[in-house]
Amino acid sequence: MKNIEFFRFLPGGANGKTASGLIKLVNTLLKEYRVYGTVKKDGFPAYAEIAEAKELDLFSTPTHLSAKQFLFPPKETLLRYDIRHHLHEAVIESEKQAIVGLHPCDIHAIALMDEVWAYGRPDANYLSRRENTLLVGADCMPDEYCFCQSLGTMTVDDGFDIFLHKIKKGFLVRTASKKGEEIIAGLRLREAKPSEIKELEERERIREASFKARLDAPPKELPGIYAKSNDSPVWDRIGSICTGCGSCNTVCPTCYCFDIKDEVKPNLSEGERVRVWDGCTLEDFAKVAGGHNFRKTRSERLRHRFNRKFRYLTDRFGMLFCVGCGRCSRACLVKINITEVTNEIIRESNKRRA
Numbered sequence: 001m002k003n004i005e006f007f008r009f010l011p012g013g014a015n016g017k018t019a020s021g022l023i024k025l026v027n028t029l030l031k032e033y034r035v036y037g038t039v040k041k042d043g044f045p046a047y048a049e050i051a052e053a054k055e056l057d058l059f060s061t062p063t064h065l066s067a068k069q070f071l072f073p074p075k076e077t078l079l080r081y082d083i084r085h086h087l088h089e090a091v092i093e094s095e096k097q098a099i100v101g102l103h104p105c106d107i108h109a110i111a112l113m114d115e116v117w118a119y120g121r122p123d124a125n126y127l128s129r130r131e132n133t134l135l136v137g138a139d140c141m142p143d144e145y146c147f148c149q150s151l152g153t154m155t156v157d158d159g160f161d162i163f164l165h166k167i168k169k170g171f172l173v174r175t176a177s178k179k180g181e182e183i184i185a186g187l188r189l190r191e192a193k194p195s196e197i198k199e200l201e202e203r204e205r206i207r208e209a210s211f212k213a214r215l216d217a218p219p220k221e222l223p224g225i226y227a228k229s230n231d232s233p234v235w236d237r238i239g240s241i242c243t244g245c246g247s248c249n250t251v252c253p254t255c256y257c258f259d260i261k262d263e264v265k266p267n268l269s270e271g272e273r274v275r276v277w278d279g280c281t282l283e284d285f286a287k288v289a290g291g292h293n294f295r296k297t298r299s300e301r302l303r304h305r306f307n308r309k310f311r312y313l314t315d316r317f318g319m320l321f322c323v324g325c326g327r328c329s330r331a332c333l334v335k336i337n338i339t340e341v342t343n344e345i346i347r348e349s350n351k352r353r354a
């Protein structure tokens with residue numbers, strides 16, 4: 001049984017319109033933070049800034065775009081300059097923000113991003129934003145694309161400030177930081193009851209049994225399996241249908257590649273250096289001056305992307321760079337599905353071993 005003293009009870013439903021506890025929590029956050037939360041946009045779950053609690057809707061399935069946009073924006077200014085006066089100033093746009101409604105896989109993804117942006121020469125822009133960010137998690141139920149269960153990212157014990165577990169009459173709340181604890185202490189919630197903990201455990205059992213997508217090998221074997229997959233026919237097969245749209249990169253919470261460009265004013269003296277999202281499935285990603293493209297074909301680009309998730313970055317950081325959110329599979333118009341592709345690679349590996 002879970003340790004009851006870690007949980008407090010927040011009354012109300014998962015929709016900020018009706019849930020008294022959620023309204024109280026969001027109102028508290030709004031006093032101190034710019035708040036981004038999950039809302040229904042064009043009928044789909046999405047993150048957006050919220051100005052009042054009633055806009056918040058805690059969904060059990062993942063948002064289309066992840067929350068990485070609030071820590072690593074699609075476009076940001078890094079530097080302003082004026083060469084006439086030999087001036088340049090670094091720009092860091094960072095303010096106190098809270099992200100509400102993060103699922104366990106999203107919290108794991110942010111932990112991976114924290115490693116990436118602190119690695120080597122630490123990135124002041126990301127780290128400043130991260131320092132100013134409060135993370136509020138919420139639990140979820142898998143759809144047919146979620147496979148976090150296969151990657152060990154289905155639950156989360158730290159890396160968040162506050163976590164909300166849905167039960168019938170409200171939420172059981174956990175905290176994992178001093179700041180999160182201060183906020184929850186201010187709400188004066190009562191302790192959880194044993195019956196509520198039982199309800200939570202039952203919900204978790206249902207969740208565990210609800211996964212449809214799964215990988216056929218344990219996570220620790222995936223780098224080795226991918227290392228031998230270079231000549232797999234799967235790359236040409238999926239490369240032949242991939243449109244090279246880059247959606248899989250855009251929606252992925254752990255894709256962090258970017259390009260740096262100068263936006264020069266018409267006076268040709270002043271300008272801004274900006275960082276914009278890039279994606280390894282885009283044709284120009286590995287193209288260099290002179291026109292040579294190190295990954296000319298879509299097959300090569302997809303092979304690279306999958307290897308980044310399950311092998312290359314594991315060599316550097318010791319962790320897989322896929323958290324099993326399924327966003328890339330959901331977003332792909334030609335239905336290239338990351339669990340199916342990986343299972344095909346696993347099957348080929350098993351055949352070689354037999």
Ligand code: SF4
Nearest residue numbers: 252322323325326328
């Ligand atoms: S690779 Fe796909 S499933 Fe894995 S974290 Fe990225 S979007 Fe999610």
Ligand code: SF4
Nearest residue numbers: 242243245246248332
């Ligand atoms: S979303 Fe699908 S079609 Fe688009 S680049 Fe990724 S794999 Fe190719």
